[in-house]
């Protein structure tokens with residue numbers, strides 16, 4: 219039976235878009251079999267989307283020392299409906315910021331600890347224009363989380 223990787227992202231700029239596309243490319247690499255990759259904008263994702271997935275990649279800019287309001291909204295809406303039903307599932311995170319992403323990293327660590335999700339790869343945090351190694355790290359992130367879902 220195929221598994222589902224859900225990419226929940228807030229993508230407000232070309233740099234964030236480049237990271238998002240690199241994550242998707244890694245997650246959909248032909249070597250990864252039996253994993254369907256579903257993408258949802260953070261302002262649109264539902265608890266049903268979250269429950270239907272087997273693993274997650276979260277993507278957001280750092281805003282005002284925290285995750286974007288959009289990703290915060292996703293968890294505001296979904297947190298309690300999925301609590302205890304998604305425990306143990308793997309997840310990854312990519313962040314884009316220009317002034318420091320630590321607050322956003324801490325926020326995701328705290329939210330995912332509450333949910334019982336398991337960090338499947340190092341967080342990818344990028345400042346400024348993403349270079350080739352940065353986009354490769356995003357690719358690796360997508361591939362790593364997707365590979366964990368392979369039978």
Ligand SMILES: Cc1cc2nc3c(=O)[nH]c(=O)nc-3n(C[C@H](O)[C@H](O)[C@H](O)COP(=O)(O)O)c2cc1C
Nearest residue numbers: 231233279280281282283284314315316317318319
């Ligand atoms: C209201 C606002 C607050 C922001 N706060 C932070 C922040 O706390 N830390 C940070 O690293 N970047 C911050 N940024 C920069 C965004 O993370 C950045 O705009 C986003 O990642 C997109 O990157 P780009 O504008 O360079 O394309 C902020 C941007 C806005 C609009």
